[in-house]
Amino acid sequence: MRPLVATVDLTALRHNYLLARQCAPQRKAFAVVKANAYGHGAHEVVTALRDVADGFAVACLEEAEVVRASAPDARILLLEGCFEPCEYRRAAELSLDVAVQDLRQTDWLLDAELERPLNVWMKLDSGMHRLGFTVDGLRDCHARLKGAAQVGELNLISHFACADERGHSLNESQLEFYGQLLELAFDNCSLANSAAVLTLPQAHMAWIRPGIMLYGATPFATLSAQELGLKPVMTLTGALIAIRDVPVGDSVGYGASWVAQRPSRIGTVSCGYADGYPRSAPSGTSVVIRGQRVPLAGRVSMDMLAVDLTDLPQAQLGDAVELWGAQVPIDELATACGTIGYELLTKVTGRVPRRYLGG
Ligand SMILES: Cc1ncc(COP(=O)(O)O)c(C=O)c1O
Missing domain, CATH: 3.20.20.10 (Alanine racemase)
Known part of the structure; x- marks a missing residue:
């Protein structure tokens, strides 16, 4: 699966x-x-x-x-x-x-x-x-x-x-x-x-x-959900499905928009814009692996996106990747993409299975 x-x-x-x-x-x-x-x-x-x-x-x-x-x-x-x-x-x-x-x-x-x-x-x-x-x-x-x-x-x-x-x-x-x-x-x-x-x-x-x-998202640009006492409800979680070393000067992803400035370790994550992750997310946008933030590297593709794991050497194939949730507030991602949490939440597509906790 x-x-x-x-x-x-x-x-x-x-x-x-x-x-x-x-x-x-x-x-x-x-x-x-x-x-x-x-x-x-x-x-x-x-x-x-x-x-x-x-x-x-x-x-x-x-x-x-x-x-x-x-x-x-x-x-x-x-x-x-x-x-x-x-x-x-x-x-x-x-x-x-x-x-x-x-x-x-x-x-x-x-x-x-x-x-x-x-x-x-x-x-x-x-x-x-x-x-x-x-x-x-x-x-x-x-x-x-x-x-x-x-x-x-x-x-x-x-x-x-x-x-x-x-x-x-x-x-x-x-x-x-x-x-x-x-x-x-x-x-x-x-x-x-x-x-x-x-x-x-x-x-x-x-x-x-x-x-x-x-x-659990905020309607305000300047007051966070956490400050308002709201708890995040949806967590979008993918996994590392490939890892490779990329030498200085080589690029990652469509359009070759991200170029390695140092010997880099690049992870491929099982989530793309056809799942509702915004294609407009710029390089540098955070995801969280093993409790640590790592940045997106290059353009988001339809089914996958790439992250720079160079500063997280312990990252391994199969590791969970939080795209948004308690560690990456959806409002933070929305702001980085010039949109609002409402749009990201309502655009998670039908191919992403929902799993329910509590209730
Ligand atoms: C008429 C009306 N009432 C209430 C709401 C809820 O708004 P919000 O999600 O900002 O709380 C909406 C959402 O757009 C709405 O259209």
Whole structure:
């Protein structure tokens, strides 16, 4: 078997969920498990959290089906609502909560014949300009949906654009827009993603919606997951599958971009960009072998990457190589590649087996 595995620590996941709730005492928390639980496996993540989580949030009906099969009684929120009129019927069968973000979805909902009313989360565009009503549009929609047979709870939801940048002026202005609607007497309100859970208590409202923090990564550029008390959930581990000596002046890998400046010992690791390790990782990026950091040497290939073992003479064929995890924080790798932990986690591909610990 190819030695590459993504180990998912479900005990750490639960710790992170409970930390999110501790940040917002008395509030409820939708665990955001869209995109296959940010790459960790929706079924396993939902199963591990279902006895502690107040609910789950997903991006679409297909994802909700997986969550409902794993958590028959959980509250499940469709964050973008339904994409076609026929989906409302299925949403009602599955007892989902649905976002309603525009007039088209409002019309579809009011035209639908449902076996039971749906809890609706009316989405306000408070400044992100991605989805949602204007303040006035939301008032109109509220008037139309209030008392409709298809509607159970009538709730308010919005989303921050810059909660990961503390002190950003948009945070205050989004809160202000949101506040303008609070006199409409909603059953529940929700605004906070992980960054707001961690640093904007005034945005906590009735329901928080932590995503990335559950998986032990930070939403912030300047505050690490460790500083926030988060535990890494996924560890990506490959192995040394070849080792060779490379003389001064010889190159390693595609494009011959890395050239030995000293007699070098080069290891080949069983992980590449087709597994989700970023091709943009530059030479010098750290992996950990036997507890010691060693640098990438040359370009990442589809199935393999090379590391410079010269300063780790005890490294041997078969040694485990941590690509990210407790010793190589995913956020550190993401920063080195000009991206964010979210992208790396969600891009671990299907050919990498997931192994689950704890839970
Ligand atoms: C509407 C909504 N709420 C909550 C989240 C969770 O955000 P985060 O992963 O930053 O906590 C997301 C994720 O993008 C989202 O789209």
